[in-house]
Amino acid sequence: xxxxxxxxxxxxxxxxxxxxxxxxxxxxxxxxxxxxxxxxxxxxxxxxxxxxxxxxxxxxxxxxxxxxxxxxxxxxxxxxxxxxxxxxxxxxxxxxxxxxxxxxxxxxxxxxxxxxxxxxxxxxxxxxxxxxxxxxxxxxxxxxxxxxxxxxxxxxxxxxxxxxxxxxxxxxxxxxxxxxxxxxxxxxx
Amino acid sequence: xxxxxxxxxxxxxxxxxxxxxxxxxxxxxxxxxxxxxxxxxxxxxxxxxxxxxxxxxxxxxxxxxxxxxxxxxxxxxxxxxxxxxxxxxxxxxxxxxxxxxxxxxxxxxxxxxxxxxxxxxxxxxxxxxxxxxxxxxxxxxxxxxxxxxxxxxxxxxxxxxxxxxxxxxxxxxxxxxxxxxxxxxxxxxxxxxxxxxxxxxxxxxxxxxxxxxxxxxxxxxxxxxxxxxxxxxx
Numbered sequence: 001x002x003x004x005x006x007x008x009x010x011x012x013x014x015x016x017x018x019x020x021x022x023x024x025x026x027x028x029x030x031x032x033x034x035x036x037x038x039x040x041x042x043x044x045x046x047x048x049x050x051x052x053x054x055x056x057x058x059x060x061x062x063x064x065x066x067x068x069x070x071x072x073x074x075x076x077x078x079x080x081x082x083x084x085x086x087x088x089x090x091x092x093x094x095x096x097x098x099x100x101x102x103x104x105x106x107x108x109x110x111x112x113x114x115x116x117x118x119x120x121x122x123x124x125x126x127x128x129x130x131x132x133x134x135x136x137x138x139x140x141x142x143x144x145x146x147x148x149x150x151x152x153x154x155x156x157x158x159x160x161x162x163x164x165x166x167x168x169x170x171x172x173x174x175x176x177x178x179x180x181x182x183x184x185x186x187x188x189x
Numbered sequence: 190x191x192x193x194x195x196x197x198x199x200x201x202x203x204x205x206x207x208x209x210x211x212x213x214x215x216x217x218x219x220x221x222x223x224x225x226x227x228x229x230x231x232x233x234x235x236x237x238x239x240x241x242x243x244x245x246x247x248x249x250x251x252x253x254x255x256x257x258x259x260x261x262x263x264x265x266x267x268x269x270x271x272x273x274x275x276x277x278x279x280x281x282x283x284x285x286x287x288x289x290x291x292x293x294x295x296x297x298x299x300x301x302x303x304x305x306x307x308x309x310x311x312x313x314x315x316x317x318x319x320x321x322x323x324x325x326x327x328x329x330x331x332x333x334x335x336x337x338x339x340x341x342x343x344x345x346x347x348x349x350x351x352x353x354x355x356x357x358x359x360x361x362x363x364x365x366x367x368x369x370x371x372x373x374x375x376x377x378x379x380x381x382x383x384x385x386x387x388x389x390x391x392x393x394x395x396x397x398x399x400x401x402x403x404x405x406x407x408x409x410x411x412x413x414x415x416x417x418x419x420x421x422x423x
Contacts, residue, residue: 002273003272003273003274003275004385004386005360005413006412006413007362007386007390008204008205009363009377009378009390010363010377011350011361012363013299014294014296014298014299015348017286017294017311017312018285018313018348019284021312022284045217046217046218051218053298057359059232059235059236061232069235069238071192071193071231071234071235071354072192072231083238084237106230106231107192107230108230114230114232117232119232119233121359125214126212126215126216126217126218127215127219128206128209129204130361131207131220132227148230151226156222178217178218178220179217179218179219179221183220185225186220187224188224188226188227189229189357
């Protein structure tokens, strides 16, 4: 028997009614190991206008590069207080902000490690199915050899790498540009 | 290190394109660049797992979240979450939200001139059981107007959010009702090219889940991407 996956539909403008309960912008509880990082940015439309009715979901490994999931075969510990899931709605200006720990490198194809990254889904009114992207970290030597970054045209890979904020430790900026100049790279996932 | 196989991709035409010109909100929000094909890695074949909570009757009975009963026609919405091979997706989180019987959402952005119902919030959640089953008790949501085009009305619908076993299986969709006369005119329902795929968004009236003297039953199965047969590294 082969069924077909159900068709996606937009979350619409009123998703907070159903999705608010699991809002989580602090991914790492107290005592979770790893380098704390705050990432903030905006979700922008083709005119550069902030999108106030979007929601971002995050999925990441812990600082050891271990996912809190039964199918992660690595012999590494999961941590109490760290699930790796985040859900953050945008505000009226399209802004979002979350705090987490920087994930460790995780296994990729061909026995190589992937550079540290956070898997991202973005949902919004007007978007009939989610977009999938990734957040990578600046100044990461492994970025140059990361298999997913190497799939991306050279001129666009920067949209996947968060930017440092001069003079502010632990804060990174990362925007989601839905369409037009500087459009974020989205993956077929 | 080897890791388990990835998930199958959508069959052409069975998922919406981002840009759907009759759905105005998509015009400035749809990506214009082609998607970059991402082979599934450990990051995509894992995903958030939510602990099964102690049974919370109020979470899956939207008619019992307040002191009184909501207005409208009480209904049972139930079904199974399955993968494309028909295997149940067990212990996965299903979230729902909807308008009240008058077609009004409890949300500050909804300015439709229809009454709020003090006894209806319009949200619920459930974990699927060992057979992939879920069940909600709610009221039939009302149709409501929206600003997409002249005299635009959304057909009655319930929003569904389902996680499944992996980041790759995440799905948000809408469930419709059989025989709704607004379906042919709704750009959101009609965003998908494949007619059969669209029709799978319509629930079926169901005698089995109908409770005599109490509530009609509607059945809505949700299918998530199936597993690739062979590990991606072979």
